[in-house]
Amino acid sequence: MSNTDIGNKGEELACKYLKKLGYRILERNFRIRGGEIDIVAKDRDTLVFAEVKTRYSHEFGLPCESMTPWKIRSLLKTARFYIQKISWGNREYRLDFVGVDFAESGDNPKIELIKNIIL
Numbered sequence: 044m045s046n047t048d049i050g051n052k053g054e055e056l057a058c059k060y061l062k063k064l065g066y067r068i069l070e071r072n073f074r075i076r077g078g079e080i081d082i083v084a085k086d087r088d089t090l091v092f093a094e095v096k097t098r099y100s101h102e103f104g105l106p107c108e109s110m111t112p113w114k115i116r117s118l119l120k121t122a123r124f125y126i127q128k129i130s131w132g133n134r135e136y137r138l139d140f141v142g143v144d145f146a147e148s149g150d151n152p153k154i155e156l157i158k159n160i161i162l
Contacts, residue, residue: 053097053143054081060141060154066091078121082141090136092122094160097143097152106142107157115161137161 044052058068061084070083082093094114096106118138126136142155 049097054095056143057095057141058082073125075121075124078117080121090131091139092118093139093141094118095141099145101146106144107140110140110160
């Protein structure tokens with residue numbers, strides 16, 4: 044399975060998980076030069092930008108360990124562009140992280156949601 048296939052599978056599972064929690068998915072893979080948001084959604088009245096990381100092994104760390112300061116800055120830049128594009132104004136938004144971890148079970152991944160990763 045290619046990295047793209049792994050990422051797509053993880054994002055699909057993350058979308059299903061978020062929908063079960065009541066999120067409404069607005070867009071996937073929103074891209075600008077220098078950044079990408081995996082999932083744009085609404086959680087009630089809050090606009091949510093979700094980063095998804097899928098792992099099949101822990102050789103390069105746990106999924107949540109991929110959230111570096113550089114990655115968070117890139118997500119914020121892209122999120123702010125999106126907010127301006129849709130004229131969201133000063134309403135609430137946040138960055139969430141969804142880890143999809145197949146390392147322990149290839150058939151039943153562990154899915155972890157971390158809300159508001161930039162407190």
